[in-house]
Amino acid sequence: MIREQATDRRTPKTVRHEADLIVVGGGLSGTCCAITAARAGIRVVLVQDRPVLGGNSSSEVRLWVLGATSHMGNNNRWAREGGFINELLIENLYRNPEGNPLIFDTIILEKVIAEPNITLLLNTAVYEVEKSDPETISGLKAFCSQNSTAYELVAPLFCDASGDGLVAFQAGAAFRMGAESMEEFGEKFAPTAEYGELLGHSMYFYTKDTGKPVRFVPPSYALQDITKIPRYRRFNAKEYGCQLWWIEYGGRLDTVHDTETIKWELWKVVYGVWNYIKNSGQFPEAETMTLEWVGQIPGKRESRRFEGDYILKQQDVVEQRTHPDAVAFGGWSIDLHPADGVFSEKPGCNQWHSKGLYQIPYRSFYSRNIRNLFLAGRIISASHVAFGSSRVMGTSAHGGQAVGMAAALCSRNGLLPRDLTEPVRMQELQRELLKTGQHIPGLRLHDEADLIQTAQLTASSELTLTELPADGPLLPLTSSAAQMLPLPAGAVPRLTAWVSAEQDTTLTVELRRSSKPDNHTPDVTLGTLQIPVKKGKQAIELPFDAVVDEPCYVFVMFLKNEYIRLQYSALRVSGILSVFNKINAAVSNYGKQEPTEDIGVEAFEFWTAERRPKGQNVALKIEPGISLFGVDNLRNGLQRPTNQPNAYVADPTDSSPTVTLSWPAAQRISRVELFFDGDYDHPLENVIMTHPETEVPFCVRDYILCNDRKERIFQQTGNHQTRNTIQFDQPIETQNLTLHLKSMNGPAPAALMEVRCY
Structure with missing residues (x-):
């Protein structure tokens, strides 16, 4: 029994936590920041004012995680964000x-509590910032309503990933x-008055x-007149x-202080919409339907944006400007919404895409006037227009990872955020990020400590792509289709395709490439063929007399023809894709982007991939074959296709593919890092959209690692993750390592993106 005498006042129980980094905000950006920092070896306190992690992606809001892939609706191929956010989405798949x-909630939470360097405080709101001087935060005060406990949080470094910038705002x-x-x-x-100041x-x-x-009796506050929503017919x-x-x-x-007002208006709309669906008589299929869940807190798009040493701008997005301190990337459209939202006569969004990925500089991820404050998530240093692209969760999470690694380097070396902009330190940050799988466009990993750089690499076989066999479906050419092929600099190989024609016709076939080698927007035409086709099935030669002056992907394009069916292949290969000139209205893709006025964006066509099980490659014979899938790709510093496949791929006929690393003398090895093909072209949306597989088919499922005595030193079965780290209890000594790629997660030749040894 507890009994206390009456007193004038009491203070709540207070707990003090000291760490190397305090992260405020447990959305995806804060979570990815915390996990990246913790795995890099520093102590982290992650403070979240909600009962679950994930922010807008959690079960409290239920928005799908998207970033540069844009529902596969733009020209950003192999553009899903890497690092921990990739690990999380692969695990969710x-x-x-x-x-x-709800399952996604558990996966995020499991990842966080598995990290011994993270102290997680859920249901805990920061309410006060303490400072040691005008430019330095010394501590935070927070309170958890569930356990009536106050917290004093002390660290040399802080990251605000709270969405509204709670810490940054109070810190000045x-x-x-x-x-x-x-x-x-x-x-x-820059938006006009009808698009307003903020997204809702x-x-x-x-x-x-x-x-x-099931009947539905609406609450009294439900919107009664559905016609107040101009788009109610949708x-x-x-x-x-x-x-x-x-x-x-x-x-x-x-959108900070009026959030509760906004929430009530949205509740009115939601219950009014459901009343309309249930009781208007326009939807007889809804008779047996009921409401299962309605959000209790709104998903917030925009509020404060804090100034760093660099403010990301529209030109950075559209022109794909490069930055010496690039640490992350974006690729979502510039996506601004009408200020009146659902009550506007205008379309719900106005999306304009760039031709490829854009870099985000490190200088946008810390405050320009608070010396020890990092910024992550949608509050980073960006203009309102650039924010229209950088705000989405996949991009925010990717940036959060950059902050987590930066904090680890600062903590390790007694530095402040701005100190890392010094070139040598920035190169170290970029290198450490690339090692975790964090893709940074235009950069490749150079790691002198990696023993594979001095190894001789051999394989039991290497793919030379001489054909995509004509063993797939024969599909009508109702939309233009293209096969992407990686080529080295030089002459385009001789190509043969197969078609079936309902009547005599002429087929137009174009050869294109992108004006930037790392882009995948086919905006440069290398040749056009007008090919007479007779009725019936036949092979057609594609004698393009063209040369590419640098390694890049070319697009072999079969333009729409209602009389033609095009032969496809069942073979799927890492780094090989087909794309189609189709419509994806969800991301404002109507086949071609055509701004009607000068708004600073470009006109171009969309050629997008289809989701499996669709999206087979076009059947082609290729002479001479494409030999770009060799073992040297395993140490080229790239872990995904860019302007080349960047993958080792075994010959499809090789039943027991192996890769061997050999050195002139025995090496002492403590750790081996393997990166498999996680198909970065698939967006892996975490809610609503279902996926055709539970594992990526290009990813190795089972493998064995052997030493120079052919002894099994590691075995993995049932792998589905892109990154595998093999940490030996005691360093091994061996003159070679042989990796046996035993089985795949789908019908694809064995593939491997990178191997590193330490």
Whole structure:
């Protein structure tokens, strides 16, 4: 029994935590920051004011995680974010291909609590910032309502990933809220009054079919007049969750302090929409349906953006400007919404894409006037227009990882965030990020400590792509189709395709490439053929007389023809893709981007991949064959296709593929890093959209590692992750290592992206 005498006042129980880094905000950016820092060896406290991690991707909001891949709706091939966010999405694919948001919660939480260097504080809100001087944060005060405990959080470094910039705001960090004028940065897409200053909040709902009639009596606050929503005719009984992202409101209000007001308005809309679906008589299929879930907190898009030493701008996105301190990338469209949201007559968004990925500089990830404060998530240093692209969760998570590694280097060396901009230190940060799988466009890993750089590499076989066999479906050419092929500098090989024609016709075939070798927008035409085709099935020669002056992908394009069926192949290979000139309205892709006025974006065609099980390669004979899949790719510093496949691929006929690393003398090896093909072209949306597999088919499932005495020193079965780290209890001594790639997760030749040894 506890009994205390009456007193004037009491203070709550107080716990003090000291760490190397305090991360405030447990959305994906904060979580990825914390895990990256913890794995790099520093002590982290992760503070989250909600009961779950994941922010807008959690079961509290249920928005799908997207980034540069843009639902496979743009020209950014192999563009899914790498590092820990890739690990998380691959794990979700394996456990949760149906997209259950509750399962996604458990996967994030499991990853965090598995890290011994992380102290996790859920349901804990930071309410006060303490400073040792005007430019330095010394500590935070926080309170958990669930255990009535106050926390004193002390560290030399802090990261604000809170969404609204709670810590940065109280610390006095310079910030912006709202849209800049066109004149400030020369951004031609700076919004007009109808698009307003801010993007609004959204709230989602889930439904289910009970199999029996269910009535719905709306709450008194439900919106009664559905015609107040100009797009009400778009509502249907089938869409749910973040498919209804355009149920948005608040763009003309203060999206920090008016959030509760915005939430109530969104509740009115949600229950009014469901009343309309259930009781208007327009949707008889909804008779047996009921509401399963309605969001309790809105998903917030925009509030404060804090100023770093660099402000990301529209031109950085569209022109793909390079930065010496690049640590992350983006690729989502510049996606601005009308200020009146769901009550606007205008379309729900206005998306404009760039031709490829853009770099995000490190200088955008820390405060320009608070010396020990990192920024992560949607509050990074960006203009309102650039924010329209950088704000999405995949991009935010990727940037959070960069902050986590930067914090680890700062902690290890007694530095402050700005100190890492010194060139040698920046190169170290970039190198450490690349080692974790963090792709940075234009950079490749150079690691002198990696023993593979001095090894002789051999393999039991190497793919030379002489054909994509004509053993797949014969499909109508109702949309233009193209086969992407990687080529070295030099002459384009001789190509043969197969078609079937309903009548005599002429088929147009073009050969294109991108104006930038790392882009995958086919905007440069190398040749055009007009090929007479007779009725019936036949082989057609494609005698392109063209030369590419640098390694790149070319696009062999078969233009739309209603009389033609094109032969496809069942063979799928790492780094080989087919693309199609189709429409994906979800990301404002209508086959071609055509701005009607000068808003600072480019016109170009969209050629996008299809999701498996569709998207077979076009059947082709290739003479001479393409020999770009050799073992030297394993140490070229790239872990995904860019302007080349960057993969070792075994010959499809090799039943027991092996890769051997040999040295002139025995080496002492403590750790081996393997990177497999996680198919970075697939977006891996975590909710709503289901996926055709639980494992990526290009990823090795089972493998064995042997030493120079042919002894098995490591064996893995059932692998589904891209990155595998083999850490030996005691260093081994061997003159060679042989990796036996025993089986794949799907019908594809064995492939491997990178091997590193330490």
